[in-house]
Amino acid sequence: MSKGMQAYWNNQTAYEKSTLNEPDLLIDELLDKAKLEALPLEEKSTLKHIVDNDLRSSVPPQLFSAMSGILKLMETVEESEGPTSE
Amino acid sequence: MKINAFFNMNKLNQPSEGTQKNQTALPAGKIAGMASKESVETTKESIKNSETQSSSTLEKAYELYKNNGIDPNAKIMAETKKFLDKVSGNDKDKLFTIEMTASKGIDPTEKNLTAIHSALNDEAVSTETIETLMPETKMVQDVVKAIRKVEGHLRGTQSVARKELQSTFESMGLSKEEAIAACDVVEKGLAQNQSTSEILNHLSKQFPKEPLKGMLEIASKLSDGFKELKVVIKELLPNTKELSLAFAAETDETLIFALEDLIENSSIYHNKSADTHKKNENDLSKGSIISEAKGSVKVTSSEYSVVEAVNDDNEDVDETDLESIDDFMSEGIDPFLESLEAMVAQVLHQTIANYGAHDLENYFSTENTKAYLVKEVTLKMIEVKQTFDQFQSSALKGIETVLSKNETMKINGEELSQLVAGTAQKLDHMIMKTDLTLYTDMKSEKKLVGLSSDLQQIQTLALKDTGKALHLLKEVHKKIEALVFQPSKEKVNVYMTQKAEEVIGHNTVTTAIERTKATGGAKMLMELIRHMGLNHEPELLEKMLSSSKHDATLSNEKENLKSMLLKLESEAESDPKTVKSLEKALSNLTGQQLLNKQEPGKDAQTLFFSMPMGDTGQEVKLYIKSRNKLGGLDWENCTAFVMIDSDRFGPTGIRLNIADRYLNMSVISESDTLETVMKPLTQQLLADLKDIGYLPNEVKFLKTSPQEEGPRVLKSSTEQPLVLDKSLEEAELRGKGFELKI
Numbered sequence: 001m002s003k004g005m006q007a008y009w010n011n012q013t014a015y016e017k018s019t020l021n022e023p024d025l026l027i028d029e030l031l032d033k034a035k036l037e038a039l040p041l042e043e044k045s046t047l048k049h050i051v052d053n054d055l056r057s058s059v060p061p062q063l064f065s066a067m068s069g070i071l072k073l074m075e076t077v078e079e080s081e082g083p084t085s086e
Numbered sequence: 087m088k089i090n091a092f093f094n095m096n097k098l099n100q101p102s103e104g105t106q107k108n109q110t111a112l113p114a115g116k117i118a119g120m121a122s123k124e125s126v127e128t129t130k131e132s133i134k135n136s137e138t139q140s141s142s143t144l145e146k147a148y149e150l151y152k153n154n155g156i157d158p159n160a161k162i163m164a165e166t167k168k169f170l171d172k173v174s175g176n177d178k179d180k181l182f183t184i185e186m187t188a189s190k191g192i193d194p195t196e197k198n199l200t201a202i203h204s205a206l207n208d209e210a211v212s213t214e215t216i217e218t219l220m221p222e223t224k225m226v227q228d229v230v231k232a233i234r235k236v237e238g239h240l241r242g243t244q245s246v247a248r249k250e251l252q253s254t255f256e257s258m259g260l261s262k263e264e265a266i267a268a269c270d271v272v273e274k275g276l277a278q279n280q281s282t283s284e285i286l287n288h289l290s291k292q293f294p295k296e297p298l299k300g301m302l303e304i305a306s307k308l309s310d311g312f313k314e315l316k317v318v319i320k321e322l323l324p325n326t327k328e329l330s331l332a333f334a335a336e337t338d339e340t341l342i343f344a345l346e347d348l349i350e351n352s353s354i355y356h357n358k359s360a361d362t363h364k365k366n367e368n369d370l371s372k373g374s375i376i377s378e379a380k381g382s383v384k385v386t387s388s389e390y391s392v393v394e395a396v397n398d399d400n401e402d403v404d405e406t407d408l409e410s411i412d413d414f415m416s417e418g419i420d421p422f423l424e425s426l427e428a429m430v431a432q433v434l435h436q437t438i439a440n441y442g443a444h445d446l447e448n449y450f451s452t453e454n455t456k457a458y459l460v461k462e463v464t465l466k467m468i469e470v471k472q473t474f475d476q477f478q479s480s481a482l483k484g485i486e487t488v489l490s491k492n493e494t495m496k497i498n499g500e501e502l503s504q505l506v507a508g509t510a511q512k513l514d515h516m517i518m519k520t521d522l523t524l525y526t527d528m529k530s531e532k533k534l535v536g537l538s539s540d541l542q543q544i545q546t547l548a549l550k551d552t553g554k555a556l557h558l559l560k561e562v563h564k565k566i567e568a569l570v571f572q573p574s575k576e577k578v579n580v581y582m583t584q585k586a587e588e589v590i591g592h593n594t595v596t597t598a599i600e601r602t603k604a605t606g607g608a609k610m611l612m613e614l615i616r617h618m619g620l621n622h623e624p625e626l627l628e629k630m631l632s633s634s635k636h637d638a639t640l641s642n643e644k645e646n647l648k649s650m651l652l653k654l655e656s657e658a659e660s661d662p663k664t665v666k667s668l669e670k671a672l673s674n675l676t677g678q679q680l681l682n683k684q685e686p687g688k689d690a691q692t693l694f695f696s697m698p699m700g701d702t703g704q705e706v707k708l709y710i711k712s713r714n715k716l717g718g719l720d721w722e723n724c725t726a727f728v729m730i731d732s733d734r735f736g737p738t739g740i741r742l743n744i745a746d747r748y749l750n751m752s753v754i755s756e757s758d759t760l761e762t763v764m765k766p767l768t769q770q771l772l773a774d775l776k777d778i779g780y781l782p783n784e785v786k787f788l789k790t791s792p793q794e795e796g797p798r799v800l801k802s803s804t805e806q807p808l809v810l811d812k813s814l815e816e817a818e819l820r821g822k823g824f825e826l827k828i
Contacts, residue, residue, distance in 0.1 A: 030627055039640050040652040042676065045193045046201070047623060050679040054624035055615060056518040058684050059693065061535045062721035064608035065778050067708055070728045070740050071699055072606050073771045077764050078734055
């Protein structure tokens with residue numbers, strides 16, 4: 001179980017823990033809820049690999065900032081004056 | 087040259103040394119031993135009969151599973167075979183997909199394998215692709231727009247409308263007679279003050295043939311411009327009788343009236359201090375929309391006070407809450423809010439120009455539309471200001487507690503490190519998970535990210551030199567104290583424009599993606615990822631778990647590209663061609679999500695994104711490999727590779743090697759001129775990277791010739807024979823493009 005899921009898990013109330021003692025059940029609950037609301041979701045075999053990876057928590061802002069800086073640099077390079085590649 | 091040809095991670099396709107040793111042909115008996123006879127026979131027969139793949143590919147796949155600790159049972163092999171048969175491309179690429187899937191511990195189902203293969207090999211899902219996939223999107227917008235026009239016509243503000251609506255219906259597959267009848271439904275609905283959404287629902291019932299029905303249902307959803315406002319209000323004012331009345335409102339106008347009633351009737355409004363009330367009366371007497379909005383916000387933003395007041399009319403209101411809101415209104419963002427009306431006018435003008443919707447000018451110029459935008463932005467600004475204030479106050483308090491504790495009783499390094507970790511976590515949460523950084527400028531965002539790096543440095547330093555760590559902590563305290571929340575006009579404009587587009591039914595996920603790309607920064611990248619739906623499921627789970635007894639409604643979740651595609655896929659069953667195209671786009675997005683699966687038990691973590699960027703939608707692929715830090719990525723020790731299909735300079739790769747924050751950058755391109763243009767511009771990037779905590783070292787420009795076959799020779803700009811240094815060992819150029827070894 002990853003950090004994100006662990007944090008969620010730890011936050012569950014005793015009641016919830018007694019009824020949901022496996023992350024698998026949590027995914028089932030999500031699937032059931034989505035079905036009730038007619039909200040299409042991935043199949044469980046796919047969902048279980050992606051539901052527990054909140055990129056807002058697992059990727060530090062420094063890394064996104066650096067990547068964004070590179071993209072910005074390339075954009076500036078594209079728009080700047082100067083010779084174009086032959 | 088397409089980026090996917092250039093960014094060809096073929097090195098990964100080569101089995102590792104250990105794998106090669108085991109690369110003997112898989113005996114049939116071996117397969118037989120792992121599964122039921124029937125399925126094995128099926129697999130064997132399939133391999134034998136297959137015209138599209140060699141049996142050795144399946145055997146290699148079998149070995150790859152084994153080498154990655156996966157039991158290649160009959161079910162897995164059958165799924166793998168389906169994948170090998172289904173997808174196009176060479177066996178090397180397919181095996182690479184299998185290896186990636188296996189190494190990340192992902193179930194090797196045909197669907198997962200296909201998704202990962204698509205993410206690695208297909209073009210990014212661009213906004214253009216989406217529009218091509220869904221011509222309905224434009225038609226849906228046309229219907230909404232045409233209905234708005236009829237609405238304007240009925241109100242006497244527009245002249246020609248019905249004819250256009252009729253023509254739109256005909257273009258959607260209705261006969262002339264049907265189109266006339268549909269126009270009647272619209273006019274009747276408008277005359278009865280039905281909302282656009284209601285009218286569309288009537289139409290979909292009256293003309294239940296596809297694809298019109300599906301389009302009308304989508305249009306009905308798109309037209310609900312007040313959906314988000316309802317969500318915000320619900321968050322601010324949970325569980326009140328008045329709120330439920332507001333929610334019963336079906337149209338934009340009735341919602342506004344219901345809200346106004348709610349605000350005016352709530353006891354808090356009447357219990358305000360005489361001065362505050364007088365001030366508001368003065369403001370309102372000027373007829374200012376801003377004042378009106380602020381008046382409303384003063385109440386609605388004082389969350390718990392309102393709830394208490396509404397729930398128990400006899401209770402006294404805590405004036406402190408009102409004062410605190412008045413305080414920040416006068417301190418920080420008041421001048422900003424004062425300029426909102428002008429900004430709104432500018433945004434509306436620009437939106438009309440962008441869409442050539444001059445005929446909508448009257449609709450736009452209504453006071454309701456302006457008031458709506460002003461209210462939306464004011465509410466949002468107050469919300470993010472509160473987020474900022476909460477962080478600032480709690481971070482300062484936390485640091486002060488640590489410092490004061492240290493004065494009375496020296497704290498040890500480990501304790502200090504742990505105490506600071508909490509503050510660092512809160513800061514990262516604020517940057518990445520709240521809306522604050524969506525509305526601050528780049529400079530402010532950099533300051534916050536830089537502070538996050540300082541706090542992490544303190545955590546490490548505390549274990550080595552507590553004195554130095556405490557000194558740095560005092561510096562950080564000063565920096566946090568000096569922070570001031572300043573909304574960025576540019577970013578608020580983006581938000582307002584989105585809202586304005588919603589009003590005319592033009593706001594789609596694709597326009598949201600386009601607008602987000604224009605802003606920049608860490609949060610921009612995260613938002614882009616969210617708009618694409620690459621964080622869709624974790625956010626659904628979060629929503630479900632954040633509510634007590636899991637009673638939250640998932641469908642309130644903000645629309646993103648993936649959720650939209652999933653909905654369309656489930657609704658488009660009758661059109662196999664559309665379903666196939668949707669599946670392809672969905673597969674690409676899901677593949678990226680699977681590749682981004684984090685594995686707490688492994689030493690290395692990886693990320694992979696493939697997305698369109700820039701005005702012309704050039705494709706960008708981001709690949710990051712990092713040391714595992716608490717189950718996530720380590721920004722201080724990682725390798726990042728960005729591949730861009732540049733219009734001017736051709737395929738270009740930028741590689742960052744980061745070790746203990748020291749950063750080396752290499753730019754690799756076929757272009758002769760890229761270095762001349764880019765070199766002076768890299769200084770700003772390096773300065774920015776330094777601001778956020780990196781220690782930039784050097785930038786290298788490497789050139790490769792596109793004509794050469796086989797391993798390419800990298801040449802430095804000085805034409806000296808280049809010995810591949812450590813940082814480039816993994817970035818070899820071979821064949822069509824870079825090979826990136828994991």
